[in-house]
Amino acid sequence: MTEIILTVDDVSKRFAGRVALDSVSIDVARGSVTGVIGPNGSGKSTLFNIIAGTLRPDQGRVSVAGRDITRASAAEICGLGVARTFQISRLFAEMTVLENLVAVARGLDDRAAIALALELLEFLEIAGIAKKWGSELSYGQRKLVEIARALMLQPKIMLLDEPFAGINPRLQNRIVGHLKALCAKGITVFFIDHEMRIVLSECDLVYVLAEGRLIARGDPNSVRNDSKVLEAYF
Amino acid sequence: MRNRGALAIVGAAGIAALVLPLLGSDYAISFSIQLLIFLILAYSWNLIGGYTGYTHFGQVGFFGIGAYVGSLLIFHWGVPWYLAAAMAGFAGAAVAVPLGGAMLRLKGPFFAIGMFGLARVLEAFALGFDSITQGGTGIYLKPLGDLRPLYYVVAAVAAIMVLLTWRLDNSRLGLKLLAIREDESAAESLGIPTTRLKIGTFVASAVAPAAMGALYAVYLGFIDPPTAFAPNIELTTIAMVLLGGMGTVLGPLVGAVALSVVNEVLWANYPQIYLASVGVIILLAVLFTPRGLVNLGIRGGWLPAGRPLFRRLAQRAGQTP
Numbered sequence: 001m002t003e004i005i006l007t008v009d010d011v012s013k014r015f016a017g018r019v020a021l022d023s024v025s026i027d028v029a030r031g032s033v034t035g036v037i038g039p040n041g042s043g044k045s046t047l048f049n050i051i052a053g054t055l056r057p058d059q060g061r062v063s064v065a066g067r068d069i070t071r072a073s074a075a076e077i078c079g080l081g082v083a084r085t086f087q088i089s090r091l092f093a094e095m096t097v098l099e100n101l102v103a104v105a106r107g108l109d110d111r112a113a114i115a116l117a118l119e120l121l122e123f124l125e126i127a128g129i130a131k132k133w134g135s136e137l138s139y140g141q142r143k144l145v146e147i148a149r150a151l152m153l154q155p156k157i158m159l160l161d162e163p164f165a166g167i168n169p170r171l172q173n174r175i176v177g178h179l180k181a182l183c184a185k186g187i188t189v190f191f192i193d194h195e196m197r198i199v200l201s202e203c204d205l206v207y208v209l210a211e212g213r214l215i216a217r218g219d220p221n222s223v224r225n226d227s228k229v230l231e232a233y234f
Numbered sequence: 235m236r237n238r239g240a241l242a243i244v245g246a247a248g249i250a251a252l253v254l255p256l257l258g259s260d261y262a263i264s265f266s267i268q269l270l271i272f273l274i275l276a277y278s279w280n281l282i283g284g285y286t287g288y289t290h291f292g293q294v295g296f297f298g299i300g301a302y303v304g305s306l307l308i309f310h311w312g313v314p315w316y317l318a319a320a321m322a323g324f325a326g327a328a329v330a331v332p333l334g335g336a337m338l339r340l341k342g343p344f345f346a347i348g349m350f351g352l353a354r355v356l357e358a359f360a361l362g363f364d365s366i367t368q369g370g371t372g373i374y375l376k377p378l379g380d381l382r383p384l385y386y387v388v389a390a391v392a393a394i395m396v397l398l399t400w401r402l403d404n405s406r407l408g409l410k411l412l413a414i415r416e417d418e419s420a421a422e423s424l425g426i427p428t429t430r431l432k433i434g435t436f437v438a439s440a441v442a443p444a445a446m447g448a449l450y451a452v453y454l455g456f457i458d459p460p461t462a463f464a465p466n467i468e469l470t471t472i473a474m475v476l477l478g479g480m481g482t483v484l485g486p487l488v489g490a491v492a493l494s495v496v497n498e499v500l501w502a503n504y505p506q507i508y509l510a511s512v513g514v515i516i517l518l519a520v521l522f523t524p525r526g527l528v529n530l531g532i533r534g535g536w537l538p539a540g541r542p543l544f545r546r547l548a549q550r551a552g553q554t555p
Contacts, residue, residue: 052423078425086423092416094481095409098548099541103409104424110406114547130548134416153425 005030005188006051006082006157011060013046013212020046021057022212028157028190028205033183035199036192038209039232044192045087047209048161051190052084053077064157079106081156085149085163089142091134097121097145098130101152113152120148124178140167147178158182160191164198176202196233200224208232251389255382263381267453269494270388271446275467276474276486277395281439283472284480285408286432287415288338291468292349295356296326296440297447298462302360304448305373305457315378316387319448326444327437334436338429341418350468357463372458375451384453388446395442396487403483404543411435412481470497473512477519479526488527 006028013021021043028034038044049055051062053074062070069077078084092100098117105113121127124144129137137145143163150158160179164172176198179189193199199206200220208216208223210232216223223229255263275293283289300322307313307321333352340348360367367373378384402408413421414428422428451457470493478489496515500508523530531537 054419054423074419074423075425075427078423083425084423086420090417090420092413092420094416095412098544099409099412102406102544103413104421104426105406106425110543111547113406114544118548131545149424 002029002032004028005065006190007061007063008047008051009061009063011047011050011057011062013043013050013055013057019212021050023060024209024212024214025060026207026214026217028188030156030188031183031186032204033179033189033202034191034205034207035203036190036207036209037194037196037199038192041211042209042232043212044209045161046212048084048159048192051077052082052159078153081153082159083150083153083155083157084159085143085146085161087161087165089139089146091137091142091145091149093133093135095134096131097126097134097137100134100145101149104149105152106154116154117148117152120151123151123181124148125174140171143167143171143175147175151182155187157188157190160189160193162193163191164193164195172198248393251393255385260381263385265494265498267381267385267388269490270385270392271450271453272471272474272494273392273486273490274388274395274442274446275471276478276490277392277399278439278442279471280399280475280480280482280486281402281411282435284475284482284485285402285411285415286435287418287481288341288345288432288436289472290346290349291465291472292351292353293439293443293471294463294465294468295349295353296330296443297450297467298353298356298360298459299329300326300444300447301451301457301462302367302373302447303444305375305451306366307448308375308452309373315384315449315452319387319445319452322448323441323445326440326447329444330437330440331433334433338432338436353463353465353468357459360459360462367459370458372456372461373451375455375457377455378452381453384449388449391442391445396483399486400483404541407431408541415481473516473519475526477516477523477526479528479530482526482528482532485526485528492527 004027008024008026011021011024024047036044036047046055050057053069053072053076057070061068064080064082067080069080092103095103101117101120102113105116108116118127118130121130124147126141126144126148129141147163163175172195183189200223203220206218206220206223207214208229215228215232216226254266275297279293303325304318304322307318308315337345337348361369410421410426410431413426414431418428447462454461474489474493475486476489477493478487479485497512500511504511528537
């Protein structure tokens with residue numbers, strides 16, 4: 001039986017009366033790659049921010065490995081092994097790449113933190129930019145450093161906010177390869193993106209949001225042919 | 235080689251600091267005490283304003299609290315001036331704990347102006363509660379016959395502040411504070427306990443200014459509200475950190491020495507244009523080196539990027555970042 005590590009149960013959120021999420025429920029299996037897609041304004045980022053603890057839902061419950069995190073702070077959620085990246089890169093600009101990684105390490109001494117940071121930069125094939133400033137990096141490098149920084153937290157769940165947006169197909173494929181390697185290590189990957197090609201080819205399970213409501217759920221094949229999805233997108 | 239060079243500079247500065255009172259004139263000692271007090275204020279402000287990014291105009295509030303706590307302890311109970319300064323430092327911390335919890339809920343300009351307002355409120359209290367503070371009349375202290383002990387105490391505190399900042403800059407704690415400065419909500423999302431760190435830094439940044447307030451009163455032999463809570467003390471301190479480089483080890487040192495020397499030269503030679511000249515210097519510095527002289531050196535490649543400890547550890551791990 002598949003173990004569920006992340007549960008979003010009947011979550012709703014309104015902003016100034018406008019419904020951003022309407023009774024959305026999602027289950028994410030441990031070690032899976034799960035994706036959420038949806039047109040602009042469908043509530044993907046709101047859902048993501050609620051899971052990461054930067055927004056509170058008006059209704060519903062979020063839990064990680066059975067533990068309720070609905071009212072937990074972002075730092076507390078992170079402490080439970082949930083690490084995230086950001087839609088628009090939020091690297092610490094006045095710190096080097098190595099420092100960006102070492103700054104967030106937990107439960108490691110300096111030596112071990114640096115060793116892990118260098119190992120992750122090697123893993124993501126960006127060891128050569130370790131001494132560059134955060135502000136000096138290209139868009140694609142920022143995406144990769146954000147993933148490395150999230151991995152510094154040695155997470156159980158990686159929340160990736162549009163990791164493929166705005167980067168070339170070659171780099172997209174590289175990131176896909178890295179995500180698969182993470183899953184092989186037992187890390188759960190949960191991401192939102194517009195990039196249909198990757199979402200529909202690489203995810204074990206796909207959720208589709210439109211206007212704050214969940215309109216489809218299933219494996220990529222069933223979602224690809226779902227009439228509601230086709231209507232929402234085309 | 236670079237380490238040896240740095241050690242030689244530190245050693246020479248230490249020896250110079252030790253022998254200055256033996257060889258220097260009373261003027262040199264007096265000027266050095268003022269410079270060192272400002273240096274300590276600059277390093278303290280650099281903790282919360284430079285590293286954590288919570289710039290504010292209220293540090294002089296702690297300076298004033300310390301000036302009054304120290305002066306009253308000396309005046310009423312005859313406490314030795316160095317003990318009074320230490321107790322003033324504790325008083326600064328004791329006030330900063332609840333204050334930090336309340337004020338650090340504010341961000342950006344609201345925090346900066348809120349702290350400025352607080353310093354003005356404290357000044358008004360010092361004026362109003364004249365039964366305790368002697369109001370506008372001020373408190374007169376017995377002048378120190380010899381300024382050298384005061385010089386040595388202030389120099390020791392300055393050395394400790396430089397050392398502590400160097401330690402902070404080479405620690406992950408320092409990186410976490412910089413992360414708060416760079417993007418607080420991202421830092422929180424990445425598990426950095428921002429509230430705890432901000433309050434801790436705020437309290438740490440209040441101790442030395444309060445102690446320096448007490449020592450400043452001892453140095454002057456007098457304190458009154460406009461002197462204890464003088465806005466120009468605040469502005470000069472901030473200008474020093476801005477000029478040298480916020481959130482760096484050497485920035486406050488470079489800024490404090492440069493601005494103190496320039497101030498002194500201008501004041502001695504061109505008193506009529508002194509204030510305007512200082513203003514122009516600050517304006518030029520902010521326009522052309524907005525991240526400070528030290529950061530200019532780092533960006534220009536004359537000073538190494540990244541903290542030395544992390545560079546060394548990375549090199550040992552087989553990389554050369």
